[in-house]
Amino acid sequence: EAGVAQSPRYKIIEKRQSVAFWCNPISGHATLYWYQQILGQGPKLLIQFQNNGVVDDSQLPKDRFSAERLKGVDSTLKIQPAKLEDSAVYLCASSVSGVNTGELFFGEGSRLTVL
Amino acid sequence: QQQVKQSPQSLIVQKGGISIINCAYENTAFDYFPWYQQFPGKGPALLIAIRPDVSEKKEGRFTISFNKSAKQFSLHIMDSQPGDSATYFCAASIDKAAGNKLTFGGGTRVLVKP
Numbered sequence: 001e002a003g004v005a006q007s008p009r010y011k012i013i014e015k016r017q018s019v020a021f022w023c024n025p026i027s028g029h030a031t032l033y034w035y036q037q038i039l040g041q042g043p044k045l046l047i048q049f050q051n052n053g054v055v056d057d058s059q060l061p062k063d064r065f066s067a068e069r070l071k072g073v074d075s076t077l078k079i080q081p082a083k084l085e086d087s088a089v090y091l092c093a094s095s096v097s098g099v100n101t102g103e104l105f106f107g108e109g110s111r112l113t114v115l
Numbered sequence: 116q117q118q119v120k121q122s123p124q125s126l127i128v129q130k131g132g133i134s135i136i137n138c139a140y141e142n143t144a145f146d147y148f149p150w151y152q153q154f155p156g157k158g159p160a161l162l163i164a165i166r167p168d169v170s171e172k173k174e175g176r177f178t179i180s181f182n183k184s185a186k187q188f189s190l191h192i193m194d195s196q197p198g199d200s201a202t203y204f205c206a207a208s209i210d211k212a213a214g215n216k217l218t219f220g221g222g223t224r225v226l227v228k229p
Binding site: 048055091103 | 158
């Protein structure tokens with residue numbers, strides 16, 4: 001079974017530029033998450049989708065971050081304009097909806113460096 | 116109230132020794148407590164998990180101990196091996212119909228010396 005796919009793996013941009021990350025979850029997983037992991041810290045949830053609807057985006061900096069999940073499958077996370085503090089690994093995860101097993105399946109992440 | 120506090124931030128253990136990582140939470144609505152293991156350059160992967168109605172769960176060399184009254188839980192890695200060198204995150208979630216929303220601790224970097 002294919003895992004969660006993310007791209008690009010690495011991205012370096014100047015502050016105030018824009019960047020987009022793509023995620024394709026495990027087939028059949030209705031719930032998709034974007035987490036931000038700053039170096040040396042635990043992942044922090046940015047946004048959670050159930051199919052193509054947003055369940056929780058309370059910690060998403062909406063003035064600069066946006067995310068969409070068209071057709072309830074893959075998703076894009078965009079940052080515009082980027083700030084230095086956005087340097088982090090952006091992790092996409094998916095899970096089977098409605099089952100509280102605590103098991104999220106994570107991709108390998110997209111590492112963003114903002115200069 | 117959503118915070119999960121994890122300690123220590125890092126630890127070094129000799130091969131064959133025991134690694135112990137502790138976590139504490141405040142929100143009594145949390146009802147599922149997984150531990151994730153993360154290797155450099157990889158995403159976290161589920162290692163073991165426990166629910167509040169169980170005080171201990173063991174899978175191979177990994178054991179979770181859970182103290183509901185103290186709102187604390189811990190991970191014990193017995194007979195630690197160099198391949199266990201990784202960052203470990205405790206987490207907590209609240210059962211919701213729309214999937215799991217995990218709150219992670221800050222992580223513990225474990226180094227097992229051969």
